Amino acid sequence: MTQLLDHHELQDTLGKLARAIAGAAPRDVPVAIVGIRRRGETLAKRLLPLLEKAGIAPLHYGVLDITLYRDDLTTIGPNAVLRGTEIEFDVTDTWVVLVDDVLYTGRSVRAALDALIDLGRPRAIRLAVLVDRGLRELPIQPDFVGLRTDTESHHVVRVMLKETDGVDEVVLDDRGNAH
Amino acid sequence: MTAGTRTKPVWTRKHLLAIAELSREEIVHVLDTAVGFQEVSTRSVKKVPALRGRVVVLMFFEESTRTRMSFELAAQRLSADTVDFVEKMSSTSKGETLLDTARNIEAMGVDIMVLRHPAAGAAQHLAEHVSCCVVNAGDGQHAHPTQALLDLFTIRERKGRVEGLNVAIVGDVAHSRVARSDLRGLQTLGAKVTLVGPPTLAPKSFETMGVRVTSDFERILPEMDVINMLRIQKERMTASGFPSVREYIRLFGMNSDRLKHCKPDVLIMHPGPVNRGIELAADVADGPHSSILRQVTNGLAVRMAVLFLCQQAAAVE
Structure with missing residues (x-):
């Protein structure tokens, strides 16, 4: 097991992400931060105050549940727990930043794009991820990346966050290893 | 991922x-x-x-x-x-x-x-x-499991919980799959169920399922958090054991007078379609206590x- 980010590095990485997003955000279009359940949701929530500090306000915030849009539903089966999408604003004509923890095959992001577009017509959608581990299966690339790392398919990148896991840490592990 | x-x-x-x-x-x-x-x-x-x-x-x-x-x-x-x-x-x-x-x-x-x-x-x-x-x-x-699930869902949505609530099911309990399914679901989630109706339609034999059975609707009104009014099947009303429509309305109909004896936040449910003026008076069916359309x-x-x-x-x- 290799540690990729410890608590401080994770906070710094989020700060870096927030500054990059703030630098790119348009000033004349409402900005929305949308986290993909579940860890993308937590990361998006943490980015909010950082973005406000960087001068991006007002901000919309929402959470996307992509369970019903996944292409691997039949393999993950009843493990998929539906928690629901919570987007209370009209996404049409907003500049949306999708936030996820790890970018891997790109399939989650594909599902998120479909889910988001069913809600309206955003002016633009950008993708921010904490870790890009490579090995894409779809032509999807991030706009804002916290950490790029080369991995192999037998690896697992675990993003653990205080809110859901009690600790802030990102580790690279072997798929066979029990957590 | x-x-x-x-x-x-x-x-x-x-x-x-x-x-x-x-x-x-x-x-x-x-x-x-x-x-x-x-x-x-x-x-x-x-x-x-x-x-x-x-x-x-x-x-x-x-x-x-x-x-x-x-x-x-x-x-x-x-x-x-x-x-x-x-x-x-x-x-x-x-x-x-x-x-x-x-x-x-x-x-x-x-x-x-x-x-x-x-x-x-x-x-x-x-x-x-x-x-x-x-x-x-x-x-x-x-059985009618999805009706029971949507009733439980509606109760939980309005009351925040199901456990510990006093719930009455009123009407032709004996011939109703809605009543049977609701009863089992409510019990599984820990509600206290009372069945109300004339003895021919709400027989005492249901007591073996761990519920209270009564034909005195008025007496139980003040305790109830939820009252589920079953639909009276008019085609069954000619059958023996069924009181006349007038008698049924007088004893088991829910109306604004009876509502005054209920808790102020009582939830009135009905699986639909309502026989207006029989099991449920129109003003109650359309009133703020009713969850019929929400169901x-x-x-x-x-x-x-x-x-x-x-x-x-x-x-x-």
């Missing part, structure tokens, strides 16, 4: 046949899943691709426009294709016809059968003989959850 926590799935059933076979955890899982589906119906695009390419056949051997429509919309909002099978059938050839019909339909490649049938146990029988999912949409006087709306989300969960369970089988 992070490796999620792979806990043991709560829901592993490909059929939903009766509420009585569900554990507390399973019921709560359906209700929680339905919360996630509520949002879909509020969007401009009221559709998600979860059951895209799946076929749901609605087999209604008994007239029920609302339940059939609710299932049909639920399936369509999950992007499934729906087919209607409508047949009036003779009572003599029920069992034979049902299986024969079902096998023929299955041979066309359907994924989920939603069955409404006048014979108790029909859904169970079907599930034993076909390989696709079977969802019971009401079988005789036996219909919630029914859609609950049926989406049921179709989704059964299909998922079948897919990993």
